[in-house]
Amino acid sequence: MIPFPKYLRLGGHVIKVKRVAGLIKDESAFGTWDDASLTICIDADLCGTLAWECIFHEAVEAANTAAELSLPHEKIQILGLLLHQIFASLMEQGQTKG
Numbered sequence: 001m002i003p004f005p006k007y008l009r010l011g012g013h014v015i016k017v018k019r020v021a022g023l024i025k026d027e028s029a030f031g032t033w034d035d036a037s038l039t040i041c042i043d044a045d046l047c048g049t050l051a052w053e054c055i056f057h058e059a060v061e062a063a064n065t066a067a068e069l070s071l072p073h074e075k076i077q078i079l080g081l082l083l084h085q086i087f088a089s090l091m092e093q094g095q096t097k098g
């Protein structure tokens with residue numbers, strides 16, 4: 001898997017991605033999206049697939065705000081998971097064979 005991102009580009013914006021200790025304990029969230037500071041925070045203890053799913057979820061939250069999509073949260077959740085699946089499939093070994 002590629003290194004965890006420091007930022008994401010979304011439209012004309014650069015979204016900062018920060019690892020934050022204690023997010024799950026303090027905010028009962030694996031990740032958060034802050035529209036005012038254009039920052040995604042991901043709990044520092046999350047790793048692997050869960051951390052990446054969380055990034056994609058918060059990125060969809062950011063897109064929902066930026067593009068004024070007004071998606072309900074359950075649709076943000078499924079879209080984040082599907083986008084993560086597409087992203088992960090790009091890294092599969094079968095992509096580089098034959």
Ligand SMILES: [Zn+2]
Pocket residue numbers: 057061073076
């Ligand atoms: Zn959410």
